Amino acid sequence: MSYFAFLSEHGPTMLLGTVTTIKVLVCSTILYVIISLIFGLMRLSKNPIIQGTATVYIEFFRGTSLLVQLFWFYYVLPFFGLTLEAFTAGVVAIGMNFGAYGAEIVRGGILAVPKGQWEGAFALNFTPAKRMRKIIIPQIFPIILPPAANLTVELLKATALVALVTVVDLTFEAKQINSITWLSAQCFGTALLIYYIISRFFLVPFLRWLEVLAARKVGKDKI
């Protein structure tokens, strides 16, 4: 069976799986960005309870494996009467795991804003909330976007894991087709290629564009 015959027969199925993969990618990216901003700010709080909560959350999610968390969400939560759909469990597990890594990036970004900016806001008598919202947060994006872009590419790769909790994504379809046809090289090769294309030609250029945009917003593009 030639590769083109393989593609014409199984290509549409794989494309359907790719759509699911992209859905997981988009949903969990949104979730992880929100979580990282919240926990990154909490981590810098002066209140020991808020800061402690964030530290425990971050250490817990960074200390255990994503796969373990995923299975925990999908197989163990039903014990506590909370049954998540496979897709939801996948998105929540990935979002919370990467949110923990992202929170550290956000924390580093906030700390990296030059001291003069803090002092300037203080001198102008801004309230702490307003200082954060109007002065500090807009400036962290050029700092945090490069590491966050790396993390997002990692997230795309991590979406493959949701196949193991029966989300019908690209990996799941590849496995399925493999078990029917035993054309392993073709189906896993195609899946690898699709992930590569998503990452190289869509995700990475998009993130670079965001970086340029963020740099322009604070007038750093002329350097």
Add this chain to the structure above:
Amino acid sequence: MNAEWRWDFAIEILPQMLWATLNTILAAGVGYAIAAIVGLLFLLGQRTPIKIVNMINREIVEFIRSTPLLIQLFFVYFVLPQFGITLSAWVCGMITIGLHFGTYLSEVYRGALEGVPKTQWEACRALNFSTFYTYRKIVLPQAFPIAIPGMGNYLVGIFKDTPLLSTIGVAELFHAATAVGGYNYRYLEPYTIVGIIFLTLSIPAAMWIRKLEKNVNLAQGKIKKEQL
């Protein structure tokens, strides 16, 4: 199904889980050793003065880095037998982890080498040291401390990615938990124990790496004792 945590069951399966943890640690160690060597090979490919080799090397690294480890595992495990090479799940897993994380480690090495100031190279040139001597006595001793945090992070990273090996049937911790859970129809205790074991191993490891980093910086004179 009830939400009660059963201590008797947890204690009953604990020895089995701890035994499987040894397999996980072994897998992480062997995988890391392979990755460290593969990383050197990729670094070599990157630093050879032949343009075409650089280009091919970069594309390979880029491809491996932007595709999921899980599918790479499947690829190696299912495709190699088609070409007449039948390897055990263990060997396949180690090769894949070595290749995957080798690309990351090569970036760490590269960053460390580039972190050595250019003037150091120029001084060696001025003193007429050979390239080998420059690397051995001047560049590598300075590059190593820069590489330590990155290398340590990927050791923990590999450790946390070993559960993926269970998908191709390597009998490590996560595989044991799934087997025990399926046998007894109880997933609460096995998966929770796995989580706890991972936490108790990776948090001290991360702390140890942070301490190592500080010690090396201290020994290098990059930070003073008072700053700690």
